[in-house]
Amino acid sequence: MSQDTKTLSQLGLRARDSRDPQITGLSLDSRTVKPGHLFAALPGSAVHGAEFIPYALRMDAGAVLTDRAGAEMAAEALAGWDGALVVAEDPRAAFAGAAALWFEAQPEIVVAVTGTSGKTSVATFTRQIWHRLGLKAISLGTMGVEGDFHAKLAHTTPDPLTLHRILSEAAAEGVTHAAMEASSHGLDQRRLDGVRIEAGAFTNFSQDHLDYHAGFDEYFAAKALLFNHILEEGASAVINTDSERGRQMADIATDRGLAVTTVGQNENAMLRILGQRYDATGQDLRFSIMGRPYMIRLGLIGGFQAENVLLAAGLVMAAGSPAEEVLESLPQLETVRGRMQLVAQRENGAAVFVDYAHKPGAVVAALQSLRPHVMGRIVCVIGAGGDRDRGKRPLMGQAARDYADVVIVTDDNPRTEDPALIRAAVLEGAGPEATEVADRAEAILRGVDALQPGDALLICGKGHETGQIIGQDVYPFDDAEQASVAVAALDGKI
Numbered sequence: 334m335s336q337d338t339k340t341l342s343q344l345g346l347r348a349r350d351s352r353d354p355q356i357t358g359l360s361l362d363s364r365t366v367k368p369g370h371l372f373a374a375l376p377g378s379a380v381h382g383a384e385f386i387p388y389a390l391r392m393d394a395g396a397v398l399t400d401r402a403g404a405e406m407a408a409e410a411l412a413g414w415d416g417a418l419v420v421a422e423d424p425r426a427a428f429a430g431a432a433a434l435w436f437e438a439q440p441e442i443v444v445a446v447t448g449t450s451g452k453t454s455v456a457t458f459t460r461q462i463w464h465r466l467g468l469k470a471i472s473l474g475t476m477g478v479e480g481d482f483h484a485k486l487a488h489t490t491p492d493p494l495t496l497h498r499i500l501s502e503a504a505a506e507g508v509t510h511a512a513m514e515a516s517s518h519g520l521d522q523r524r525l526d527g528v529r530i531e532a533g534a535f536t537n538f539s540q541d542h543l544d545y546h547a548g549f550d551e552y553f554a555a556k557a558l559l560f561n562h563i564l565e566e567g568a569s570a571v572i573n574t575d576s577e578r579g580r581q582m583a584d585i586a587t588d589r590g591l592a593v594t595t596v597g598q599n600e601n602a603m604l605r606i607l608g609q610r611y612d613a614t615g616q617d618l619r620f621s622i623m624g625r626p627y628m629i630r631l632g633l634i635g636g637f638q639a640e641n642v643l644l645a646a647g648l649v650m651a652a653g654s655p656a657e658e659v660l661e662s663l664p665q666l667e668t669v670r671g672r673m674q675l676v677a678q679r680e681n682g683a684a685v686f687v688d689y690a691h692k693p694g695a696v697v698a699a700l701q702s703l704r705p706h707v708m709g710r711i712v713c714v715i716g717a718g719g720d721r722d723r724g725k726r727p728l729m730g731q732a733a734r735d736y737a738d739v740v741i742v743t744d745d746n747p748r749t750e751d752p753a754l755i756r757a758a759v760l761e762g763a764g765p766e767a768t769e770v771a772d773r774a775e776a777i778l779r780g781v782d783a784l785q786p787g788d789a790l791l792i793c794g795k796g797h798e799t800g801q802i803i804g805q806d807v808y809p810f811d812d813a814e815q816a817s818v819a820v821a822a823l824d825g826k827i
């Protein structure tokens with residue numbers, strides 16, 4: 334941590350009886366409490382952290398932050414205790430603020446991206462553009478921290494303690510620019526509160542995470558927190574306004590007093606896509622900025638990547654870089670790992686792509702956008718993750734049925750669910766013509782085997798992941814590697 338101790342008031346917190354002890358560190362989990370720590374006992378989805386207050390006190394915590402319900406739950410343990418008790422209406426927000434004050438430093442420019450699909454892509458492109466401009470930059474999200482500072486992350490948007498530690502460590506390494514993903518869980522749980530954010534982007538909105546959010550409106554409201562809660566008046570917003578939800582988000586951002594840049598194919602978009610022409614290795618993109626037309630080559634597969642690229646360009650410009658320099662960097666953008674990534678090619682020329690589409694909207698987008706790059710048929714290998722939104726499974730199968738020519742349904746990460754039941758739900762939408770192959774490696778082999786000249790295989794769902802979660806265990810598994818092995822085996826190279 335940045336320094337040995339800070340007082341509670343230096344962390345922006347006030348104890349009930351005005352005690353202001355020196356705090357030696359912050360803990361979100363009772364199991365990490367050390368003497369003098371501030372323990373945040375937060376209401377969780379499985380349990381209230383207040384259950385662990387007695388344990389934290391035994392570990393000699395110096396202060397406890399919780400809500401009223403937590404204080405009541407632990408009243409007995411807290412009664413004779415001489416530490417400082419902070420009761421906050423929103424203890425998650427209070428903790429995030431304290432974490433920011435504890436670590437203090439962050440890169441000079443931090444931008445954040447939210448939306449159902451495209452967060453990783455936009456954050457990665459943003460980092461790549463900054464690199465091309467000679468700036469020291471990181472991206473932070475589903476793929477961990479990448480760029481001029483590296484770290485693994487368990488979450489797309491990490492808890493505030495992890496987040497502020499990483500931001501301060503990156504700043505100490507000289508990183509000046511950071512692009513981060515703001516997941517709906519992260520926004521809802523106030524994980525980003527306390528980060529000073531220069532600009533925010535919104536990609537799109539479709540079904541996901543309805544196991545966590547009560548409905549579509551609640552899911553949207555969580556995403557809107559980036560624009561009506563985290564970003565402050567005068568900051569910038571870069572919003573894809575092709576959808577109704579995008580236009581709604583632009584209104585929210587305008588009401589907040591943000592400087593809004595609109596992106597999309599619609600005629601009002603300030604960064605407007607005018608036309609795209611596709612071939613086997615990428616696309617030519619015609620677009621305009623405030624009415625001025627440009628034409629560039631993108632070595633990226635998938636029409637939607639042009640939207641992601643323009644959002645990234647909009648963010649970099651909003652964060653202060655000159656438009657001309659930003660535009661010059663775009664042709665050099667590289668494929669984001671596991672996103673419409675060409676991973677292997679058969680001797681007959683047929684291509685194999687890996688994509689992270691694991692929700693209905695993404696499956697539609699991935700298959701639809703692959704079509705114009707492909708002369709022949711599209712074969713799709715698809716499954717759905719266990720212990721996640723169940724409603725999306727048949728819709729993902731349906732999307733594969735609607736937009737691919739051959740569908741093979743297999744396992745994704747079954748986690749603790751019965752894989753056969755997950756496949757059955759996907760097959761419900763995929764229809765009777767789909768083939769079921771439980772084992773993912775075999776499904777990929779069958780998909781590769783089906784490829785004729787001009788065809789393409791899209792392996793959906795796991796993208797960059799390098800493990801398959803079955804039960805509580807993670808088995809090594811990499812779609813790209815499996816595809817290469819299958820191609821080599823079937824083309825007689827091994």
Ligand SMILES: CC(=O)N[C@H]1[C@@H](OP(=O)(O)OP(=O)(O)OC[C@H]2O[C@@H](n3ccc(=O)[nH]c3=O)[C@H](O)[C@@H]2O)O[C@H](CO)[C@@H](O)[C@@H]1O[C@H](C)C(=O)N[C@@H](C)C(=O)N[C@H](CCC(=O)O)C(=O)O
Nearest residue numbers: 361362363375377378379380382385488489490492516518
């Ligand atoms: C639903 C959810 O997001 N849960 C996250 C949340 O846990 P929670 O508060 O609900 O935890 P809980 O188990 O009920 O425990 C309550 C409190 O007791 C504490 N505790 C618990 C046990 C103990 O012995 N001592 C103790 O102090 C916990 O630290 C916690 O503060 O806060 C925890 C600490 O930050 C997270 O690890 C946990 O992420 C879970 C594991 C998770 O899987 N989250 C996923 C769904 C997630 O966040 N995904 C998003 C979106 C990805 C995407 O866009 O696809 C992400 O940003 O990664």
Ligand SMILES: Nc1ncnc2c1ncn2[C@@H]1O[C@H](COP(=O)(O)OP(=O)(O)OP(=O)(O)O)[C@@H](O)[C@H]1O
Nearest residue numbers: 449450451452453454475637688689690695698699
């Ligand atoms: N702009 C977009 N519009 C529609 N679909 C997209 C878009 N960008 C990406 N996708 C689809 O979503 C998948 C995930 O992309 P990406 O990882 O960039 O998004 P994400 O929002 O970070 O996803 P997650 O929340 O699952 O980590 C891609 O593999 C692709 O299938």
Ligand SMILES: N[C@H](CCC[C@H](N)C(=O)O)C(=O)O
Nearest residue numbers: 691717718721745746794795
């Ligand atoms: N961050 C996403 C990743 C899903 C990836 C997919 N392979 C799956 O397991 O469903 C989630 O946890 O919902």
